[in-house]
Every structure is written in C-alpha cells, then in structure tokens.
Amino acid sequence: MTTAWDRVLIARSILRPTSKFFIEQIFDGFIELKGDRNFADDAAIIGGIAWLGETAVTVIAEEKGADVPEKVARNFGCPHPEGYRKSLRLMEQAEKFNRPIICLVDTQGAYCGIGAEERGQGHAIATNLERMMTLTVPIISIVIGEGGSGGALALAVADRVAMLENAIYSILSPEGFSTILWKDSSRAQEAAEVMKITAKDLLDLGIIDDIIKEPAGGAQNGPELVAERIKTYLLKNFAELEKLDSKTLLEERYQKFRKMK
Amino acid sequence: MSDMFQDRANRVSRAKTVDSAAINKTETPIPDNMWEKCPSCTKIIYRVDLEDNMNVCTSCGYHFRLSAKERMEMTLDTDTFVELNSEIIGCDPLKFPGYKEKCEGLREKTGLQDAIITGVGEITGIKSVFGFMDSNFMMGSMGAAVGEKLAMAFEYATENRLPVIIFTVSGGARMQEGIVSLMQMAKVSGAVALHSRAGLLYITVLTDPTTGGVTASFAMQGDIIISEPAALIGFAGKRVIEQTIKQSLPEGFQTAEFLMQKGFVDNIIERKNMRKTLHGILHLHQGRKHQ
Numbered sequence: 001m002t003t004a005w006d007r008v009l010i011a012r013s014i015l016r017p018t019s020k021f022f023i024e025q026i027f028d029g030f031i032e033l034k035g036d037r038n039f040a041d042d043a044a045i046i047g048g049i050a051w052l053g054e055t056a057v058t059v060i061a062e063e064k065g066a067d068v069p070e071k072v073a074r075n076f077g078c079p080h081p082e083g084y085r086k087s088l089r090l091m092e093q094a095e096k097f098n099r100p101i102i103c104l105v106d107t108q109g110a111y112c113g114i115g116a117e118e119r120g121q122g123h124a125i126a127t128n129l130e131r132m133m134t135l136t137v138p139i140i141s142i143v144i145g146e147g148g149s150g151g152a153l154a155l156a157v158a159d160r161v162a163m164l165e166n167a168i169y170s171i172l173s174p175e176g177f178s179t180i181l182w183k184d185s186s187r188a189q190e191a192a193e194v195m196k197i198t199a200k201d202l203l204d205l206g207i208i209d210d211i212i213k214e215p216a217g218g219a220q221n222g223p224e225l226v227a228e229r230i231k232t233y234l235l236k237n238f239a240e241l242e243k244l245d246s247k248t249l250l251e252e253r254y255q256k257f258r259k260m261k
Numbered sequence: 262m263s264d265m266f267q268d269r270a271n272r273v274s275r276a277k278t279v280d281s282a283a284i285n286k287t288e289t290p291i292p293d294n295m296w297e298k299c300p301s302c303t304k305i306i307y308r309v310d311l312e313d314n315m316n317v318c319t320s321c322g323y324h325f326r327l328s329a330k331e332r333m334e335m336t337l338d339t340d341t342f343v344e345l346n347s348e349i350i351g352c353d354p355l356k357f358p359g360y361k362e363k364c365e366g367l368r369e370k371t372g373l374q375d376a377i378i379t380g381v382g383e384i385t386g387i388k389s390v391f392g393f394m395d396s397n398f399m400m401g402s403m404g405a406a407v408g409e410k411l412a413m414a415f416e417y418a419t420e421n422r423l424p425v426i427i428f429t430v431s432g433g434a435r436m437q438e439g440i441v442s443l444m445q446m447a448k449v450s451g452a453v454a455l456h457s458r459a460g461l462l463y464i465t466v467l468t469d470p471t472t473g474g475v476t477a478s479f480a481m482q483g484d485i486i487i488s489e490p491a492a493l494i495g496f497a498g499k500r501v502i503e504q505t506i507k508q509s510l511p512e513g514f515q516t517a518e519f520l521m522q523k524g525f526v527d528n529i530i531e532r533k534n535m536r537k538t539l540h541g542i543l544h545l546h547q548g549r550k551h552q
Binding site for chain 1: 352354355357405408409412434436437438439440441442443444445446447448450451452453454455457458473474476477478479480481482495496497501502505506510511514515523524525
C-alpha cells in the first residue's frame with residue numbers, strides 16, 4: 001500500500017515531470033507571456049496562450065525547474081507576489097478574450113522572504129482568490145505535484161479542481177505542520193498521515209472533484225501517458241463547462257467553495 | 262462628566278478592595294488584575310488608568326490586545342449590537358487528537374463559540390455588519406467556524422445592502438482543521454467578491470497580529486484597509502522567513518507602519534480615533550453620488 005508519506009516523496013521527486021513538460025505535451029503553439037506590468041517577471045510561474053485542441057486557452061503554471069540551475073532561476077517553484085499578479089493579469093486577459101483558463105499547481109508554497117513581504121504576498125494571494133471567484137470564463141486547476149497552502153490556492157479557485165494520483169495538497173508541509181503542532185519536525189511522516197493531503201483523502205472530503213491516474217510508482221514512469229490523461233480530462237470538462245452561461249458558472253463556482261466546512 | 266469621574270472613583274475603590282483582600286489572603290502583595298505591565302515599554306500601569314485609556318499604554322501608546330467583546334463595546338453605539346449565527350461551531354475533519362476537547366475548553370473559558378463574533382450594529386447611528394476576531398480563541402485562527410460566520414455575515418450584508426467592517430486579529434489558518442481551513446480562504450473571498458460586486462463598502466481594521474491565511478484573504482480585500490499603530494501584519498511568520506533566508510529581519514519589519522509605507526494600508530488610526538474615523542468613512546459612503 002502506498003502511504004501518504006510515499007506520495008509526498010513521489011510528489012517531490014526530482015524525476016517527476018513538471019509543468020513545462022505538460023505544457024509542451026498537452027497544448028499546441030504555446031506562446032509565453034511574461035511580467036506583471038508592475039515590478040518584474042516571476043519565473044516560478046509560467047503563463048501564456050495556446051491551443052487546447054481547437055480552443056484558444058490561457059495557461060498558468062507553477063514551475064519548479066528540471067535541473068539545478070533552472071530550479072534556482074525559478075526559485076524552486078515558490079512564487080513571489082509578482083508571480084500571482086502576472087497570473088491575475090493573464091486571467092483577466094483571458095476573460096477579456098473569452099478564453100478558458102488552465103492552472104497547473106506545483107509549489108511548496110508562496111515564497112517567504114523579505115521582498116515577498118515588502119511587495120505584499122498576502123495582498124497578491126488575496127486579490128487572486130477574490131477575483132478568480134468572478135472571472136466569467138471557465139477555470140480548471142490541476143495539482144500536478146505539491147499544492148502548498150495559499151501559494152497553491154491562489155491558482156486553484158476553479159470550476160474543477162483535479163489532482164494527479166500522487167499529488168498532495170495541504171495547508172502546510174508535513175514538516176511545518178509537525179513543527180507547529182507537535183514542536184517536532186522529525187514527525188513529518190506521521191503528520192502526512194494525519195493531515196489528509198492525498199488525492200483520495202481530498203476527494204473523500206469533497207475538496208477536489210477528480211483524480212487523474214498515474215502509472216504504478218508515479219508519473220515519471222509514463223509522463224506522456226499522464227499528459228494525455230490530463231488533456232482528455234481538460235477537453236471533457238471544458239465541454240461540460242462550456243454549456244453553462246456565465247451566471248450559472250459563477251454561481252456554481254461560488255457554491256462549490258461555499259459548502260466546504 | 263461628573264458621572265464619568267464617579268464611575269472611575271467607584272472602580273478605583275473596587276480595585277482597592279480587591280487589593281487589600283488579596284494582601285490578607287495570599288502571599289502575593291499585588292493581585293494580577295490590579296496592575297498591567299506594558300509589553301512594549303515595560304512600564305507598570307494601574308489597571309483602571311489603562312481601562313480609562315481604551316487599553317492603550319498611558320506611557321508609550323502601545324495598543325493592548327482586546328477581546329472581541331471589549332472591541333465591540335468600544336466601537337459600537339451602546340446596546341446596538343445584535344449577534345448573528347452565534348451557534349456556529351467548527352468541525353474536526355482530521356479527527357486531530359485533542360482538538361475537540363481543546364475547543365470545548367476554550368468555549369468554556371472564553372465564553373466564545375470560536376475565534377470571531379459577527380453581527381449587526383451601529384456607529385453613531387449608521388448601521389453596518391461587523392466581525393470582531395478574538396485572539397483568546399486559538400490565536401484567532403480561521404477554521405470552518407470563522408469561515409462560515411464570515412461568509413454568512415457578508416451574505417447578510419449583501420442581502421440587506423449594508424457595509425461590512427471586520428476587525429482582524431489572527432495567527433492565520435487553523436492548522437488542526439487541515440485543508441478545510443485553507444478552503445475557508447476561498448469561501449470567504451467568494452462572499453467578499455459578491456458583496457463588492459453589489460457596490461457595497463468593506464472596511465478592514467487590522468490589529469495586532471494579523472498574519473498567514475487571514476492576511477492572504479479577507480484582511481487584504483477591504484476597499485479601505487486601516488490598521489492600529491504598531492500592529493504586526495504579514496503573510497509569513499518572522500521565524501519562517503528567517504529560516505528561509507538565513508538572516509535576521511530588520512527592525513520594524515511587518516509592522517503597520519512598514520505596510521503603510523509599502524502601500525498596503527490606507528491609514529493608521531489610533532484606538533481613540535477609531536470610532537470617529539469609521540463613522541466618517543461610513544457617512545461619506547452615504548453621501549450624494551454622481552448620477
């Protein structure tokens with residue numbers, strides 16, 4: 001049996017495919033669009049426009065980087081406020097041009113540093129949460145690796161939230177959780193079991209809508225297959241969401257989160 | 262005016278009675294409730310003087326933390342507050358060991374159901390929906406009860422076309438409720454969004470401390486964001502940042518003054534001017550509008 005901690009390790013594995021790979025596999029003609037028009041471009045989040053089959057879409061994805069230099073350049077996938085502001089800029093652009101939005105979530109969390117605080121990390125996340133509730137185009141978020149707290153939620157206020165089978169999604173890392181609640185970071189494995197962070201647990205709790213299967217051992221054992229499954233999931237669900245007028249879409253999005261308690 | 266002095270004299274005499282009783286019965290010559298040490302300037306202040314000064318240090322101006330009830334009484338017109346949804350309590354989605362018992366104990370101890378009270382009240386005759394968070398209940402952390410009460414408060418305000426004023430004090434998300442507490446951020450944000458789209462006013466008053474998931478949601482979503490002086494306001498905790506960047510943080514980092522300088526707080530208002538300021542903002546929003 002795969003334990004929650006096993007999945008933590010799979011989700012964090014350096015062999016696991018990251019957003020860049022999935023973008024290349026799933027979409028055609030991806031054109032990257034950078035910058036928040038205010039301060040900087042944040043390489044921890046990739047944004048752009050592309051084709052999903054015959055539909056023009058906007059893609060926003062947290063990217064940890066494949067090798068060490070890229071990981072450093074992308075701050076290990078921990079976004080600064082400008083990353084969330086770039087995301088919002090592109091999401092509002094998507095709304096203007098009536099494009100569905102896809103968010104790929106993969107972060108330990110929003111970055112905790114001096115610059116991040118100075119530029120309003122809390123404000124940036126808060127603004128995304130509020131604005132995403134009113135965007136009139138369909139949004140699908142998929143947690144592909146780690147869904148770390150507010151830094152993940154800022155890209156996951158969506159009409160459908162799915163997780164890859166071995167992805168995790170949590171209020172805090174198991175290490176942080178055990179440090180705060182048990183004053184002991186060495187009990188992270190135990191915390192992972194308690195916290196309900198696996199796709200199965202979150203589906204049972206009604207936090208996510210669907211699980212996308214991975215090959216045995218994890219997505220690294222068949223990344224193309226996983227990409228294909230994500231694509232199928234997106235096409236199927238956008239086809240469903242397309243049938244809703246924007247008022248119904250927003251009402252259902254609101255109620256989806258409203259009932260979580 | 263003379264009533265006010267009489268009230269003070271009464272309280273001083275009551276305090277003295279307690280004082281002498283305490284001296285007679287215990288080893289401690291100074292009872293706990295008689296004096297208060299200012300956490301900022303360390304000066305010892307006479308409890309009665311502190312209360313007369315709205316729980317602001319008479320020496321350095323440090324704003325002591327207030328309970329939700331104290332804040333409500335200080336802010337609203339007398340007897341105008343009607344609490345909403347007082348019966349709502351949280352959940353225990355993780356079945357976290359000891360959590361349920363801890364909440365029950367705190368309910369008994371604090372008289373609160375959870376870390377916020379919400380309701381309708383008036384400031385100098387202007388009606389508004391209010392939320393008062395309370396740090397005495399698990400550091401004001403947001404779990405399902407806080408999220409639900411806030412969402413219901415915003416929905417009530419939207420339905421009745423009322424402004425909302427929230428006084429925040431919070432360590433962030435309620436860890437013991439796991440992912441459910443994270444989802445409250447989205448839930449409350451949705452209710453704020455609907456209230457905002459209805460063209461209604463939302464004011465947040467940040468008090469010490471306001472951090473984590475509360476900062477990253479409704480605390481930063483106000484049309485107008487004001488703060489009490491010197492309040493700690495931030496997303497990440499100081500220790501977490503220091504561990505991440507491996508250096509210590511500069512003096513005054515994450516204070517209200519720092520946030521105002523960086524452009525995230527509209528104004529810093531001292532407690533003694535809070536009622537007047539809130540009334541001024543509420544009143545202005547009732548003014549004649551561009552047709």
